[in-house]
Amino acid sequence: MRIALAVLFLPLALDASPRPEGAAADAAVPAFGGHGLVSRVQDEKKHFDPAVHEATKTFAYGEFLIVPVRVHILQCEKADALHCRLKEDDVRRVFGKANRIWNKAGIAFHLESIVTEEAVHTDDFNPSLLESFKATRPPKSAVSGMIHVFYV
Numbered sequence: 001m002r003i004a005l006a007v008l009f010l011p012l013a014l015d016a017s018p019r020p021e022g023a024a025a026d027a028a029v030p031a032f033g034g035h036g037l038v039s040r041v042q043d044e045k046k047h048f049d050p051a052v053h054e055a056t057k058t059f060a061y062g063e064f065l066i067v068p069v070r071v072h073i074l075q076c077e078k079a080d081a082l083h084c085r086l087k088e089d090d091v092r093r094v095f096g097k098a099n100r101i102w103n104k105a106g107i108a109f110h111l112e113s114i115v116t117e118e119a120v121h122t123d124d125f126n127p128s129l130l131e132s133f134k135a136t137r138p139p140k141s142a143v144s145g146m147i148h149v150f151y152v
Contacts, residue, residue, distance in 0.1 A: 059106035068112045068146035069095070074136065076119040081127040082136055084151040088114050091151070112146055119152070 071091050076082035091114050099109055119125075119136040126132040133152060142148050 057104075057106075063106055065107050067107060067109050069109050070112045070141070070143075070146050070148050071095075071114045072137070072141065072148060072150045073114065073116045074119045074150060074152045075116060076122050076136070078122050079119070079125050079127070082119040082122060082125065082133075082152050086151050088116075109147075115141055117141060 073084045073086060073088075073091070074082055075084065092111065095109055095111055102109065117138050120138050121135045124132070125136060136152070137148075137150055
């Protein structure tokens, strides 16, 4: 692995003699006004133990945290901001990508169900207020024990 230690603008006055392999190397690139760009590079060996590195940890089936998720695709003819145009295949594709990312951390999102339903309380809906979006969620389908994701 090569690690850059410093980059400086200095007058050109470098020793051009050959260096033994593995030793630090200096390089100069001519620049304006008789100055050059000097880069000092050094070979450094890093110890890498995959057994303790988090990025390489693997999880057995029993170690995974499986998170149940119910996806709600909201529909509303009166308010375009509440009318989701995603299809069930789109949601499955998004969760497939999320699972590939979170799999490395031992987490798996299990799609319990995908429900397409009408938004509620749309008469008072104001798309510029976040609270207004929260009020449009149908309460009857939001059971406990899982994460609920609402697409609008």
